[in-house]
Amino acid sequence: MEIKRNSKCWCGSGKKYKQCHEEFDQKLFALARQGKIVPERKLIKNEKDILGIKKSAAINDGVLDRIEKEIHVGMSTEEIDQLVYQYTVQHGAIPAPLNYEGFPKSVCTSINHEVCHGIPSKDVILKDGDIVNVDVSTIFHGYYSDASRMFMIGNVSEEARKLVQVTKECLQIGIEAVVPWGHVGDIGAAIMEHAHKNGYSVVRVFAGHGVGNAFHEDPIVSHVGVKGTGMVLAPGMMITIEPMINAGEYPVYVDKENGWTSYTKDGSLSAQWEHTILITEKGVEIIAK
Numbered sequence: 001m002e003i004k005r006n007s008k009c010w011c012g013s014g015k016k017y018k019q020c021h022e023e024f025d026q027k028l029f030a031l032a033r034q035g036k037i038v039p040e041r042k043l044i045k046n047e048k049d050i051l052g053i054k055k056s057a058a059i060n061d062g063v064l065d066r067i068e069k070e071i072h073v074g075m076s077t078e079e080i081d082q083l084v085y086q087y088t089v090q091h092g093a094i095p096a097p098l099n100y101e102g103f104p105k106s107v108c109t110s111i112n113h114e115v116c117h118g119i120p121s122k123d124v125i126l127k128d129g130d131i132v133n134v135d136v137s138t139i140f141h142g143y144y145s146d147a148s149r150m151f152m153i154g155n156v157s158e159e160a161r162k163l164v165q166v167t168k169e170c171l172q173i174g175i176e177a178v179v180p181w182g183h184v185g186d187i188g189a190a191i192m193e194h195a196h197k198n199g200y201s202v203v204r205v206f207a208g209h210g211v212g213n214a215f216h217e218d219p220i221v222s223h224v225g226v227k228g229t230g231m232v233l234a235p236g237m238m239i240t241i242e243p244m245i246n247a248g249e250y251p252v253y254v255d256k257e258n259g260w261t262s263y264t265k266d267g268s269l270s271a272q273w274e275h276t277i278l279i280t281e282k283g284v285e286i287i288a289k
């Protein structure tokens with residue numbers, strides 16, 4: 001490598017290369033020589049980035065905790081949007097969805113057979129038995145975090161309850177499949193197995209993603225995959241895992257009128273849970289939940 005061992009590391013830590021990413025680079029170069037897909041350096045977060053993203057994530061978690069307390073039968077999704085906007089700006093942050101590629105609101109609210117990217121509206125009222133995903137993303141001092149949770153409104157059918165639970169397990173199992181120097185495909189393989197075992201399907205057209213210095217970075221984190229394939233997961237990478245699991249078949253369609261909201265083609269229920277995670281030298285750290 002061109003970097004001298006005593007000069008400053010490329011990651012911006014200010015440490016000497018030999019005391020920072022020298023060993024990391026040797027490992028990565030060896031994997032690249034074996035033909036593996038390895039992350040670019042810009043995907044490797046340094047301590048300063050990680051601290052910044054954690055601050056963003058603390059606000060993001062706070063938003064979701066607040067929604068968890070307030071959500072109820074009869075509430076409109078517009079009210080959820082206002083809650084997200086107010087909490088976020090009061091904490092000096094920006095809701096990442098707002099005006100993102102023309103998205104008109106501060107949060108995505110996706111109910112029942114809506115898969116993702118539901119747009120909050122005063123005309124959409126949460127009713128008894130609904131399952132709703134609230135997907136919150138925050139920008140704080142330029143750092144991005146992203147997480148979503150399911151909420152069960154009033155008395156929810158056993159069928160819907162099970163889908164929500166199994167989808168949560170899919171996220172958990174996806175996270176457990178992450179090992180430093182493993183592969184992105186390990187995540188999708190684990191999630192797919194658990195979903196299929198329960199008679200469910202995994203949405204294919206939407207995926208998790210790198211996150212932190214931008215809303216959506218490489219790699220694409222598919223929730224279907226083959227173990228041992230795809231990009232190497234190196235320490236310092238930050239990604240989301242956000243499986244969308246359908247009770248029926250996986251095909252979806254996008255709303256023609258608003259260009260955003262996606263629904264299951266067969267009208268079956270869909271659920272999603274999302275965390276932002278950091279790959280560390282020892283394993284995984286959950287950053288936003």
Ligand code: MF3
Nearest residue numbers: 097100103108117135137146
């Ligand atoms: N939060 C979504 C994700 O997980 C992003 C949705 S884009 C938006 O990637 F504009 F709809 F917010």
Ligand code: CO
Nearest residue numbers: 146208240242
């Ligand atoms: Co995301």
